[in-house]
Amino acid sequence: MTAPDERYAGFDLPGEAAYDEARQVFNLHAPVSPAATVTARTADEVRAAVRLAGERGLAVRVQSTGHGSATARPMDGALLIRTRIREPVAVDVRRRVARVSAGTLWGAVVEAAAPHGLAAAHGSSPTVGVVGYLLRGGLSFYGRSAGLAVNTVRAVELVTADGELRRADPESDPDLFWALRGGGGGFGVVTAVEFALFPVAKVVTGAAFWPVAEAPGLLEQWRRWTEDAPREATTAMRVMNLPKLPELPSVLTQGPVLCLDGVVTAETAGDLARAERQAAELLGPLRAAAAPLLDDWRVADVSDVPATHLDPPDPVPVHGDHLLLGELGTEGVAAFLRAVDRPGTALVVGELRQLGGALAEPDPAGGALSALEARYAYSGSGVPIGETTEKAIDEHTAQVRAALAPWDTGRTAPTFVATTGQPQCHLDADAVRAVDAVRLRVDPRGMFRGDIDRGSSALA
Numbered sequence: 001m002t003a004p005d006e007r008y009a010g011f012d013l014p015g016e017a018a019y020d021e022a023r024q025v026f027n028l029h030a031p032v033s034p035a036a037t038v039t040a041r042t043a044d045e046v047r048a049a050v051r052l053a054g055e056r057g058l059a060v061r062v063q064s065t066g067h068g069s070a071t072a073r074p075m076d077g078a079l080l081i082r083t084r085i086r087e088p089v090a091v092d093v094r095r096r097v098a099r100v101s102a103g104t105l106w107g108a109v110v111e112a113a114a115p116h117g118l119a120a121a122h123g124s125s126p127t128v129g130v131v132g133y134l135l136r137g138g139l140s141f142y143g144r145s146a147g148l149a150v151n152t153v154r155a156v157e158l159v160t161a162d163g164e165l166r167r168a169d170p171e172s173d174p175d176l177f178w179a180l181r182g183g184g185g186g187f188g189v190v191t192a193v194e195f196a197l198f199p200v201a202k203v204v205t206g207a208a209f210w211p212v213a214e215a216p217g218l219l220e221q222w223r224r225w226t227e228d229a230p231r232e233a234t235t236a237m238r239v240m241n242l243p244k245l246p247e248l249p250s251v252l253t254q255g256p257v258l259c260l261d262g263v264v265t266a267e268t269a270g271d272l273a274r275a276e277r278q279a280a281e282l283l284g285p286l287r288a289a290a291a292p293l294l295d296d297w298r299v300a301d302v303s304d305v306p307a308t309h310l311d312p313p314d315p316v317p318v319h320g321d322h323l324l325l326g327e328l329g330t331e332g333v334a335a336f337l338r339a340v341d342r343p344g345t346a347l348v349v350g351e352l353r354q355l356g357g358a359l360a361e362p363d364p365a366g367g368a369l370s371a372l373e374a375r376y377a378y379s380g381s382g383v384p385i386g387e388t389t390e391k392a393i394d395e396h397t398a399q400v401r402a403a404l405a406p407w408d409t410g411r412t413a414p415t416f417v418a419t420t421g422q423p424q425c426h427l428d429a430d431a432v433r434a435v436d437a438v439r440l441r442v443d444p445r446g447m448f449r450g451d452i453d454r455g456s457s458a459l460a
Contacts, residue, residue, distance in 0.1 A: 007056045024315075025069035026067045029384050030070035034080035037079070038079065040189075043157070043192070046191055047163050049079070050447075051163035053447065054162070054163060059450055060450075061081070065103075065128060068132055071418070071424075078450060084102075084103040086103040089111075089112035091118070091197070097154055098197055099192060099194045102131050102192065102193075106120070106123060114302045114303045118302075119197060119198060121140040126306035126307075134150055135153070135182070135193075136150070136415050137413055138415055139353065139415060139416065141305060144354070145234075146198055146358060148370060148372065151366050154194045154195055155194040156192075159188050159189045161448065169194075170365070183367065183369070183431075187448065202299055203300055203305060204300070205305055206261065207260065207261035207308065208292045209251075209257045210258045210286075210290050210293060211255065222260065232274075236260070237352050239341050241347065251294060260283075262308070262354070263305055263308060264279045317383055319418070319419065320347075320419070322377070322422065323378045324411045328407055335407075350400065355377055372413055414426055426453075427456055435456065
């Protein structure tokens with residue numbers, strides 16, 4: 001049998017600076033420890049690494065920005081390929097399509113598309129990688145009008161287990177193209193994607209904060225608004241326990257606060273008055289019910305949207321949980337608030353994200369995942385530092401999960417899943433069988449099997 005040191009020869013190994021750089025993750029609470037790493041900056045470098053791994057019988061894992069490390073399976077014995085191709089974002093304005101390489105961040109896409117009056121269905125953070133977010137579904141603040149981000153994908157280029165660079169689109173290997181879009185991963189190393197953009201002239205966006213004492217009435221008002229909210233609006237309500245940091249306004253760190261943030265879109269300049277009216281119909285009654293501590297909802301450009309949700313710009317330790325919920329009603333919203341707003345809470349954030357609209361409508365041309373049959377996405381997280389332990393966070397998230405059980409759909413949104421231990425399900429049994437058939441065709445020996453999302457395969 002080949003000795004382990006020989007199998008990993010030529011790759012970056014523990015103790016080497018390149019190894020440590022390649023395995024960096026955004027969630028500092030979820031480090032990864034592969035046996036070896038390689039940082040690929042071209043598609044040819046990916047091909048070479050995959051071919052060498054195949055010759056040596058190595059399992060291969062893939063990582064771009066490391067935002068999903070908390071949901072990754074252990075990497076013991078595996079070769080980690082870090083994709084940092086990062087070619088310039090190419091925007092075809094006439095076709096409204098962007099092409100990006102693996103390793104590209106959403107901030108770069110927004111910057112490239114915005115001057116043309118175009119937007120992408122990006123997530124809430126500009127530092128998230130495009131590829132993983134897109135192919136795992138992608139929940140955007142444009143989602144209720146644009147649908148799941150994965151539905152915007154038009155083509156995928158990837159290196160499969162045989163070391164070949166393939167293109168999957170509706171004409172070239174449509175079965176693989178279908179499986180790649182929301183199928184749970186484990187098909188190869190994606191090197192580039194093409195995806196649709198859409199016109200947005202202006203947005204009304206921002207965040208408003210109230211003392212949590214005002215939450216019972218405000219949350220119920222918001223819930224009623226979501227029942228028939230316009231598709232152009234996607235919002236979230238969060239109970240937040242923010243730390244006292246110099247960069248945060250002191251008015252937000254004196255105790256728990258309730259935050260409403262989101263986006264209302266205006267496709268053309270002529271739509272702006274409508275968007276402002278829709279935002280006022282949401283915000284006006286809330287502002288009248290209680291004066292916000294801080295309120296920066298405003299007319300803005302699409303380039304401002306990535307900052308709306310106030311996601312941390314730098315790596316942090318995070319641990320949490322996630323559920324997709326049905327219609328909550330008054331009782332469900334009250335149960336959420338009782339569960340997340342507790343003295344001595346271990347949670348920094350407890351969130352309800354508004355779904356519905358285009359997010360709930362299957363795309364006839366979509367992939368394995370093209371819609372979410374849920375009304376809200378719940379996510380709760382804490383920062384396991386000092387006296388706030390992982391155990392304490394788990395205990396609180398378990399209590400929230402129990403409180404929300406009557407409204408739990410049993411499904412999850414892949415990009416919102418917080419840990420490997422939580423229940424995960426976004427595909428039905430027929431979809432799992434179909435996706436696994438594609439996996440067996442393109443990766444018969446299971447080189448990439450460790451990269452499959454839990455609950456997405458009978459093979460892993």
